[in-house]
Amino acid sequence: MTEQHTETERLWESGWDGHEKAQLLRMSKLPFIEKIRWLEEAHDIIQNLNPQEVSLSYPEDS
Numbered sequence: 001m002t003e004q005h006t007e008t009e010r011l012w013e014s015g016w017d018g019h020e021k022a023q024l025l026r027m028s029k030l031p032f033i034e035k036i037r038w039l040e041e042a043h044d045i046i047q048n049l050n051p052q053e054v055s056l057s058y059p060e061d062s
Contacts, residue, residue, distance in 0.1 A: 027035070 027038075030038070
């Protein structure tokens with residue numbers, strides 16, 4: 001993943017105040033393809049953590 005940060009963006013938020021907003025801002029700046037890659041990686045992690053409980057079911061087309 002390629003990201004460019006300004007000096008302000010590199011600073012960690014202290015405590016939880018503002019963390020959620022800052023994280024959403026960082027994620028919103030990612031290109032679409034990077035967001036898809038992030039989602040795919042997160043999905044793989046979830047499947048590996050507990051493969052027996054991860055079951056995607058889709059409604060049948062009527």
